[in-house]
Amino acid sequence: xxxxxxxxxxxxxxxxxxxxxxxxxxxxxxxxxRGRFSFGPVMxxxxxxxxxxxxxxxxxxxxxxxxRGTPVLPSLGQSSIRSRLDAELECIRQPARATRExxxxxxxxxxxxxxxxxxxxxxxxxxxxxxxxxxxxxRLARFAHQLLNxxxxxxxxNIYHPSRSTLTYSDPTVLEAVVAFPFIAAGAxxxxxxxxxxxxxFPLTALAFFFTAWRLTGDPQAGCVAxxxxxxxxxxxxxxxxxxxxxxxxxxxxxxxxxxxxAAPSWRTGAWFGAIVAAQxxxxxxxxxxxxxxxxxxxxLAAVTWKARPTRGLAAAxxxxxxxxxxxxxxxxxxFLRTDADRGGRSIQEVQFWxxxxxxxxxxxxxxxxxxxxxDRSNNLPERELxxxxxxxxxxxxxLAPPVSLATLALAAGGALAFDASLGTNGLIYDxxxxxxxxxxGMRVPARFAALVGTALILLSAYGARRVLQLGRNRTMRGGxxxxxxxxxxxxxxxxxxxxxxxxxxxxxxxxxxxxxVLAELPIEDMPNFAYxxxxxxxxxxxxxxxxxxxxxxxxxxxxxxxxxxxxxLLVELRKRGATHITVNCKLFAQxxxxxxxxxxxxxxxxLELISSGRWEGSEVRLYEIR
Numbered sequence: 001x002x003x004x005x006x007x008x009x010x011x012x013x014x015x016x017x018x019x020x021x022x023x024x025x026x027x028x029x030x031x032x033x034r035g036r037f038s039f040g041p042v043m044x045x046x047x048x049x050x051x052x053x054x055x056x057x058x059x060x061x062x063x064x065x066x067x068r069g070t071p072v073l074p075s076l077g078q079s080s081i082r083s084r085l086d087a088e089l090e091c092i093r094q095p096a097r098a099t100r101e102x103x104x105x106x107x108x109x110x111x112x113x114x115x116x117x118x119x120x121x122x123x124x125x126x127x128x129x130x131x132x133x134x135x136x137x138x139r140l141a142r143f144a145h146q147l148l149n150x151x152x153x154x155x156x157x158n159i160y161h162p163s164r165s166t167l168t169y170s171d172p173t174v175l176e177a178v179v180a181f182p183f184i185a186a187g188a189x190x191x192x193x194x195x196x197x198x199x200x201x202f203p204l205t206a207l208a209f210f211f212t213a214w215r216l217t218g219d220p221q222a223g224c225v226a227x228x229x230x231x232x233x234x235x236x237x238x239x240x241x242x243x244x245x246x247x248x249x250x251x252x253x254x255x256x257x258x259x260x261x262x263a264a265p266s267w268r269t270g271a272w273f274g275a276i277v278a279a280q281x282x283x284x285x286x287x288x289x290x291x292x293x294x295x296x297x298x299x300x301l302a303a304v305t306w307k308a309r310p311t312r313g314l315a316a317a318x319x320x321x322x323x324x325x326x327x328x329x330x331x332x333x334x335x336f337l338r339t340d341a342d343r344g345g346r347s348i349q350e351v352q353f354w355x356x357x358x359x360x361x362x363x364x365x366x367x368x369x370x371x372x373x374x375x376d377r378s379n380n381l382p383e384r385e386l387x388x389x390x391x392x393x394x395x396x397x398x399x400l401a402p403p404v405s406l407a408t409l410a411l412a413a414g415g416a417l418a419f420d421a422s423l424g425t426n427g428l429i430y431d432x433x434x435x436x437x438x439x440x441x442g443m444r445v446p447a448r449f450a451a452l453v454g455t456a457l458i459l460l461s462a463y464g465a466r467r468v469l470q471l472g473r474n475r476t477m478r479g480g481x482x483x484x485x486x487x488x489x490x491x492x493x494x495x496x497x498x499x500x501x502x503x504x505x506x507x508x509x510x511x512x513x514x515x516x517x518v519l520a521e522l523p524i525e526d527m528p529n530f531a532y533x534x535x536x537x538x539x540x541x542x543x544x545x546x547x548x549x550x551x552x553x554x555x556x557x558x559x560x561x562x563x564x565x566x567x568x569x570l571l572v573e574l575r576k577r578g579a580t581h582i583t584v585n586c587k588l589f590a591q592x593x594x595x596x597x598x599x600x601x602x603x604x605x606x607x608l609e610l611i612s613s614g615r616w617e618g619s620e621v622r623l624y625e626i627r
Contacts, residue, residue, distance in 0.1 A: 012067040022056035032042045044146035092312030093551050105224040109210045110203035113231025124195050126499040132241040136343035137497040138533040143177035155335045159546030168339045170549035175282040195305035201246035206231030208249035212256045213417025215405045221482050226462035232493035235454050239364045247283035251455040261317045262302045271315030274324030281329050289439045294452040297413035305406050344552040345441035355424025356447040360384040369496040386450045392461045392491050399463030508614040509623040517541040520579040524562045587619035
């Protein structure tokens with residue numbers, strides 16, 4: 001092969017990059033992708049695959065004429081790439097031990113993650129809203145109650161009577177419930193326990209990202225930056241109400257232990273990987289399914305790059321990981337399959353509504369304090385405000401620049417696949433996943449794949465941070481650079497926590513309620529239903545009411561009709577459903593003025609007998625028995 005001058009080599013490398021992009025664009029558009037993208041005054045329109053295909057042909061012809069016989073991407077240096085890949089393989093195969101310095105950086109990342117959470121730490125019964133946080137408290141308490149009293153019917157919730165296994169109508173958060181069990185069994189307030197778990201996820205997320213980034217980069221300072229970015233992730237703050245979505249710290253660990261299993265295959269590394277995947281599934285079934293999609297290209301790239309062979313060790317690792325995943329995953333999978341017909345799937349129209357668009361990744365949510373007064377949020381959509389932060393974007397871009405490693409390529413591939421999946425019906429792959437992969441037909445919000453996009457970006461940021469830190473000529477300069485990066489992350493990603501008081505006491509009428517009763521609680525509305533579920537943790541009577549990710553057949557019709565209660569036929573309907581008592585809580589009515597007239601009419605009904613009355617939060621509450 002003839003030696004070429006550096007300028008020609010760089011030109012050939014540039015042509016190779018253009019050729020790769022043109023071919024990839026042609027393939028993507030052939031699969032159906034279309035779009036228009038603007039970069040300032042420049043508008044790029046992608047309407048059919050013919051144009052990028054023509055570009056690929058022209059570039060290939062030029063490349064052939066001036067670079068025949070030259071390796072692909074010659075500027076990157078094939079031998080140096082191979083040596084880097086071998087070094088990376090050895091680093092993952094035989095990880096370094098954690099020194100005292102490494103532990104200090106891990107602790108720093110964990111402490112940084114809770115700096116902005118102090119208002120919630122000192123007011124731990126406060127909630128971001130009276131909906132999902134209260135729902136999480138009920139889930140944890142119900143699991144503890146069933147585990148103590150009816151472990152054979154673990155997923156039998158007390159809502160939507162006479163329906164059964166109603167804990168499967170939403171993510172049952174089994175892992176969180178197991179952790180919460182000893183505290184709730186000892187008498188702790190379920191809301192306090194739920195909030196404590198929520199807050200604990202922030203340092204745990206920081207630690208998971210630190211550990212993974214340190215193992216991948218070999219640099220604890222770069223790991224510290226990744227830990228800070230993970231602990232302050234905008235996805236976590238946007239979903240501050242969703243306990244289960246806070247547990248995505250298994251995602252970076254899953255990637256690391258997948259690479260570890262492929263680098264040093266054995267039954268032990270397989271067991272570790274399987275345990276992490278199973279833990280993610282048990283913490284959040286949503287994220288468990290999404291994690292497997294995210295890891296698919298990572299496994300493929302690692303297997304090809306490291307030339308994985310079907311050895312006995314690899315077979316043992318794969319078998320063990322599959323066995324562990326299936327064993328623990330079946331804890332929730334089996335009950336969910338049994339109630340699949342009751343819940344039904346999500347319609348494609350519902351999935352389409354909750355699908356992101358590429359522009360969603362530029363939309364900043366209202367809880368990012370640094371951006372609160374910047375830009376117009378009027379057109380933003382809930383759960384589709386996916387801006388990951390400027391600091392992770394900048395460091396991630398630096399980390400992805402050549403020379404690359406297997407990990408950076410794998411992160412880019414996994415992140416790209418997760419990005420497309422987050423677009424739902426607006427992307428390439430989600431329609432096929434919806435058609436052929438059963439769990440996806442039960443998932444409502446494809447945009448939550450943004451958690452995995454953020455995971456890839458944060459870990460790429462560790463590689464970017466390592467390169468920036470290398471600009472420091474000595475330890476002091478590196479420390480200064482680390483301080484600047486940490487400060488930038490803390491300032492940009494500072495959350496404005498949306499906290500509000502939740503009542504400290506429960507209505508006195510529930511002291512007369514016993515577990516053999518069946519309550520119909522008025523008003524039957526979304527937010528009041530969450531309150532009734534939380535109130536039920538002190539009596540565990542069954543409820544006609546309920547609020548969850550799914551509703552049983554006929555429930556939404558009942559909710560609409562109950563707006564006209566006490567119509568006589570509605571009392572007959574409540575009896576048919578098994579109701580023995582009715583409660584009225586005037587504080588929870590969307591139109592409080594309706595409540596006094598309702599109570600007056602119910603007091604005059606011979607079919608109802610007043611059992612208990614009182615006041616709660618300054619408003620009337622009543623308990624009636626249906627005769």
